[in-house]
Amino acid sequence: MxxxxxxxxxxxxxxxxxxxxxxxxxxxxxxxxxxxxxxxxxxxxxxxxxxxxxxxxxxxxxxxxxxxxxxxxxxxxxxxxxxxxxxxxxxxxxxxxxxxxxxxxxxxxxxxxxxxxxxxxxxxxxxxxxxxxxxxxxxxxxxxxxxxxxxxxxxDYRKDQLVSDLDLLPSGHHHIDGNFWEKVEKVKSFQEGPNTYHKVSPDLLPETYPCQYVYDDSKDFAARVVSVNHEETILMDLGHQKLMQQECWGISPINIFQAFAMQSIQDPDIDLCLLNGAAGSGKTLIALACALEMVIEDGRYNKIIVTRSTPPVAEDIGFLPGTEEEKMTPWLSSIHDNLEAMHEGDERPQSSVKYAIEKANIQFKSLNFIRGRSIQNAIVLIDEAQNLTPQQLKTILTRCGKDSKMICLGNLAQIDSNYLTPLTSGLTYVVERFKDFEGASTIHLEGIFRSRLAEYAEEHL
Missing domain, CATH: 3.40.50.1010 (5'-nuclease)
Structure with a gap:
């Protein structure tokens, strides 16, 4: 039949x-x-x-x-x-x-x-x-x-489309009108190590989820959601001023969203950081600065691995001269651009960039060679993640071994793949799938700081 x-x-x-x-x-x-x-x-x-x-x-x-x-x-x-x-x-x-x-x-x-x-x-x-x-x-x-x-x-094939509108995609942060503490009737605070935590009623943040950042208009309160259940919501107090005073490899956050990104990348309890936002919002700069700080200054990781998809001319990689890293260089120029920007005030900028690459053991890897590996004790930067399918991102994320951290960077407005849309991109899929995972954070970076031309083009073109 x-x-x-x-x-x-x-x-x-x-x-x-x-x-x-x-x-x-x-x-x-x-x-x-x-x-x-x-x-x-x-x-x-x-x-x-x-x-x-x-x-x-x-x-x-x-x-x-x-x-x-x-x-x-x-x-x-x-x-x-x-x-x-x-x-x-x-x-x-x-x-x-x-x-x-x-x-x-x-x-x-x-x-x-x-x-x-x-x-x-x-x-x-x-x-x-x-x-x-x-x-x-x-x-x-x-x-x-x-x-x-x-x-x-x-x-259309929509089996893996988890949201029907990009506006429904978690931003990773929630703004509270007014003063948060004025709305709190009952709170239980406690200390664990250097961190202060607050247990509040779940009614105060009815739609929150783990690793969501919350802040208010007071320019004083900022926190990250640690856990959520029907009885209580636990917040880790971060402090607005303390967040804005962070510095990694000479880079400090310009706005609160970059501060959230820097905090999540440096937090050892977070294994996966998903940074999305418009071109010029600081995704690569923030991620790279934090990675250099944790590898060179803190010694928390042994190396930085950078990978990305290579549309639309990935087939040409085999004809480029040199090693795998040298072949990947044309597609990873954004990393070099940001390294140069971080060292532009140095007496010998090119020597500083070369030192950072060698000291941090920065490795440029093709997506094709990530498969089958188990990456240990490393920070992995996945650039242009919006061009990856859900299956490809799964392949990369499952390579994460002991003491490693994954950072996905992407802009859903710049998809180059013929097989993807913003709603079916692997980045959108992973953001929604990891929404309730306590070891993953999502930060949508707002604001464009590259130049006034870039800001105008992003808004009007």
Missing amino acids: SADKLYILDTNVLLHDPNCLYEFKEQDVAIPMTVLEELDNIKDRKQSVAQEARHVIRAIDNILSVATPSQILKGVPILVPGTEDATRLGKLSIFPDHELTTRQGFLPDNKNNDNHIINCALHLQGSDPHREIILVTKDINMRLKALGAGLQKVE
Whole structure:
């Protein structure tokens, strides 16, 4: 018996979430032959997306490897990974769309792969009118073409989209109007080591979560939420003035949001710091200054590892001369720019930059070579994290070994990937997923300090 719905998957959906084959529950899934050809072309590239292509191909092979050609055309039951249970999932089939010929109602066959995939969906819609045929693609223009060609149902893949609006994304900080302490009727304070904690009623901060920063208008109160339950909320008192007096590697915060970022990066109880904000808000500068301070001055870590995705020319990295670090230099110039900015007042700035890189053991690593590693006793800066998929960020974060800290830097307004939007970016996904984790903090940096031109461009373009 056929399922009520048949989902036709585009290549970008499979690359965006290699596990998507198991996400359509009891409904059937079909993959056009054109999609398999696209995956085959991608799997041998030197881009990070090649890993996802190979993952998808293995997943398809695990389902179809023991089936006969006729069974593959009709559909093979999708087994739940690690079990023999296929009762809750539908069937997977491969459709030979290359055999379709151009006819009335079909898009022209001009070697355009999108047209081939749309024609596949149109053919199935016409030949199987008793069930709903749905094309799933993350390509907006392809969705418009499919609807214009007469396809009844076209959808985006949103399984990993945890928020429907970026305004709902946690900012990591909460402003309280007026004076916070004037609103508190009952408080229990206690000391642990150098820190002061306050137990207050959860009604004062009804929607708070662990590691959220709170501050008021008094320019005196600032705290971080330590834990939340139905009986009490525990705050760690930070003090507005004390936060603003922080200094790392000669850099001090300009506003309270940068101060929150510096505090969270330096706090040994926080393993993951997520810094997002507009270009020029100080993400890289703050993260790098804190990292240098903790490695060189405090000796808390042995090295700094810097990595990032390399769109859109990652395949060129193999043709650049030199070591891995030297090959990554063109994509990590922002790190050098910030190092130069921190030492511009020195008598010999270039020597100071070279000293910082060598003394802090700063290593530039390609995303492709992060996989399989266990990173110990290091600070890992993940630059341009908005261009990573949820799967890629998971790969990096799971590399975090003993005594290591991860710092993700990103600006959701500057996504370069063809497969991502601000709502489906790995950075958005991780911010929402780690919202309730006591070892992770999120800070949305506000304000642009690069230049008045940069500020005007960010606001008006």
